[in-house]
Amino acid sequence: MFYLIQLLNAVQYGLLLFLLASGLTLIFGIMGVINLAHGSFYMVGAYLAYWLAKATGNLWLAIPIAIIIAFAIGLLLETTIIRRLYKRDHLYQVLLTFGLILIFEELRSILFGNDVHGVAVPAVLNFSIPLTETLSYPVYRLFVTGVCLAIAGVMYFVIQKTRIGMMIRAGNSNREMAASLGVNIPLLFALVFAVGMALAAFAGAIAAPITAVAPGMGNHILIICFVVVVIGGIGSINGAMIASLLIGLADTLGKILAPEYSGVAIYLLMAVILLWRPQGLANKS
Amino acid sequence: MTHITLPRSVLFLALLVLALFPLAGSTFYIQLGAKIIIMAIFALSLDLLVGHTGLVSFGHAAYFGVAAYALALIAPKYEPANLWLTLPAALIVTAIAALVIGFLVVRTSGIYFIMVTLAFAQMLYAIFHDTKLGGGSDGIYITVRPEMTVGGFKALDLESPVQFFYLALIMLNAVYVFLNYLLHAPFGRALAGIRVNEQRMRSIGFPVFSYKLGAFVLAGTIAGISGYLAACQFGFVNPEILAWHQSGTVLMMVILGGMGRLHGAVIGAAVYVLLQEFLSAQAFFGDYAKHWQLAMGSLIVLIVLVLPHGIGGFIDVFLRRYGYTSALQTENADD
Numbered sequence: 058m059f060y061l062i063q064l065l066n067a068v069q070y071g072l073l074l075f076l077l078a079s080g081l082t083l084i085f086g087i088m089g090v091i092n093l094a095h096g097s098f099y100m101v102g103a104y105l106a107y108w109l110a111k112a113t114g115n116l117w118l119a120i121p122i123a124i125i126i127a128f129a130i131g132l133l134l135e136t137t138i139i140r141r142l143y144k145r146d147h148l149y150q151v152l153l154t155f156g157l158i159l160i161f162e163e164l165r166s167i168l169f170g171n172d173v174h175g176v177a178v179p180a181v182l183n184f185s186i187p188l189t190e191t192l193s194y195p196v197y198r199l200f201v202t203g204v205c206l207a208i209a210g211v212m213y214f215v216i217q218k219t220r221i222g223m224m225i226r227a228g229n230s231n232r233e234m235a236a237s238l239g240v241n242i243p244l245l246f247a248l249v250f251a252v253g254m255a256l257a258a259f260a261g262a263i264a265a266p267i268t269a270v271a272p273g274m275g276n277h278i279l280i281i282c283f284v285v286v287v288i289g290g291i292g293s294i295n296g297a298m299i300a301s302l303l304i305g306l307a308d309t310l311g312k313i314l315a316p317e318y319s320g321v322a323i324y325l326l327m328a329v330i331l332l333w334r335p336q337g338l339a340n341k342s
Numbered sequence: 343m344t345h346i347t348l349p350r351s352v353l354f355l356a357l358l359v360l361a362l363f364p365l366a367g368s369t370f371y372i373q374l375g376a377k378i379i380i381m382a383i384f385a386l387s388l389d390l391l392v393g394h395t396g397l398v399s400f401g402h403a404a405y406f407g408v409a410a411y412a413l414a415l416i417a418p419k420y421e422p423a424n425l426w427l428t429l430p431a432a433l434i435v436t437a438i439a440a441l442v443i444g445f446l447v448v449r450t451s452g453i454y455f456i457m458v459t460l461a462f463a464q465m466l467y468a469i470f471h472d473t474k475l476g477g478g479s480d481g482i483y484i485t486v487r488p489e490m491t492v493g494g495f496k497a498l499d500l501e502s503p504v505q506f507f508y509l510a511l512i513m514l515n516a517v518y519v520f521l522n523y524l525l526h527a528p529f530g531r532a533l534a535g536i537r538v539n540e541q542r543m544r545s546i547g548f549p550v551f552s553y554k555l556g557a558f559v560l561a562g563t564i565a566g567i568s569g570y571l572a573a574c575q576f577g578f579v580n581p582e583i584l585a586w587h588q589s590g591t592v593l594m595m596v597i598l599g600g601m602g603r604l605h606g607a608v609i610g611a612a613v614y615v616l617l618q619e620f621l622s623a624q625a626f627f628g629d630y631a632k633h634w635q636l637a638m639g640s641l642i643v644l645i646v647l648v649l650p651h652g653i654g655g656f657i658d659v660f661l662r663r664y665g666y667t668s669a670l671q672t673e674n675a676d677d
């Protein structure tokens with residue numbers, strides 16, 4: 058039973074990572090942009106959820122508003138700044154988005170202070186399923202797992218079965234060709250970027266009740282998402298899914314077996330993958 | 343891309359000003375000067391990778407931090423450490439760390455390289471932050487600074503800011519001269535070749551992997567010199583010195599000064615440190631001084647958008663306008 062709980066936690070954490078990593082990997086794959094500010098949107102989502110839930114008293118209202126705000130910020134950012142980076146070297150993309158992180162972190166510090174906040178689990182879901190006499194599993198975590206799975210399903214459907222998904226896949230495999238076939242590349246890029254940001258913010262908002270809303274939360278998860286993208290292979294959604302679950306498992310196992318070194322476990326996994334398949338699990342060399 | 347080496351006379355003048363600086367400045371400014379020199383060494387080491395080999399490392403703070411921790415861990419608690427022993431020891435540890443990580447990361451390139459270097463630096467951060475090895479998140483104090491003795495005579499006592507300043511200045515010069523020599527030697531030319539066209543270098547028969555790994559280890563070791571000095575200066579190490587903020591900062595210095603120019607790295611370090619000092623000065627900005635990162639972040643965004651070749655690029659244009667072309671080296675027309 059103990060292991061069942063850990064397994065559920067691992068899957069939940071992995072799926073949450075997938076929400077972030079899928080956006081990150083798509084933005085790499087389609088636009089060729091390395092966006093460090095991706096993690097900042099996770100933070101933005103969590104802080105918006107905290108603030109709006111306090112203002113409206115209702116997390117169910119707070120989450121959609123947070124998503125809309127994040128989508129709008131993403132759109133604004135893409136059209137004003139990120140757009141100028143497409144043709145530039147990765148080095149400048151890293152630097153500029155690093156600058157964005159500093160801006161987001163300081164704005165957070167000015168607007169919300171540097172304290173750690175908590176968000177209450179909504180009353181409807183605030184109970185646990187008893188598994189044995191002493192162990193139980195909180196329903197909200199199951200809910201998060203379910204929502205993430207649903208979103209992954211929708212994403213799969215959109216990308217594989219719809220017209221816009223076709224454009225995204227075309228852009229992912231050959232940008233110039235897609236453009237010359239009449240795909241509105243600037244619009245597509247703006248949309249993909251903003252949706253990626255909205256997804257990251259959604260992950261932050263939905264995770265807010267189970268993790269602390271704290272300064273620097275975006276940076277930590279960003280680096281783990283990098284590990285996911287490296288393991289899965291750039292541009293691959295399937296790879297991101299496999300890698301997210303692997304990282305979820307490695308992290309949870311690490312915390313059980315060697316708590317002090319749990320931070321190292323995922324990087325060791327990455328090192329092994331690098332030696333074995335430097336181009337990632339899902340990409341062919 | 344054309345590279346310009348500063349005229350000797352300018353370099354000599356700059357060195358003279360720096361050497362005479364402690365005679366005029368107060369302790370605060372001497373320490374600030376030493377901080378700039380340390381960061382300049384750090385930026386120089388990263389420029390070897392980013393500007394000269396074409397490897398964009400986003401985890402360079404790892405080697406800065408490993409050397410600092412190495413000093414903190416091997417220094418005796420209540421008496422000064424011996425600089426002759428601890429500096430080489432710290433550098434060896436750093437070189438080994440760079441070799442192990444380099445062996446893994448040099449296999450990758452482009453975006454992967456950026457992410458993987460960052461991830462491994464973060465792994466070291468996790469080790470120092472989560473385990474008892476280096477005092478956890480609190481870090482370790484180096485209560486007594488190292489000293490350098492020559493035949494029983496105490497030649498250098500780093501407790502003195504002025505003596506520390508000169509040690510750092512000598513180190514900076516040594517690193518600068520060494521890198522300048524190296525980049526014009528066959529090894530450096532090969533690195534330039536790899537930066538411009540790796541495929542071609544491989545087909546000529548250069549062991550590209552070994553060259554890149556060599557550059558990676560060398561850059562890490564030189565970063566170790568700056569980390570060692572930084573630990574000496576602050577008398578304190580904590581995991582933040584190898585966090586990714588530090589890696590981003592040093593990358594910023596390299597770009598700010600204009601990468602691929604040795605003097606660019608030095609200028610970038612000086613401008614960044616002074617800028618940070620200015621933006622975080624309460625005398626100028628009052629309560630907003632503690633939010634200096636907001637201004638710094640905006641400045642970074644602005645510089646990337648409007649000054650793609652950094653301040654060094656500006657100086658090049660200036661030099662060219664005044665007919666200074668004798669030291670102009672055209673590296674490769676199609677770069």
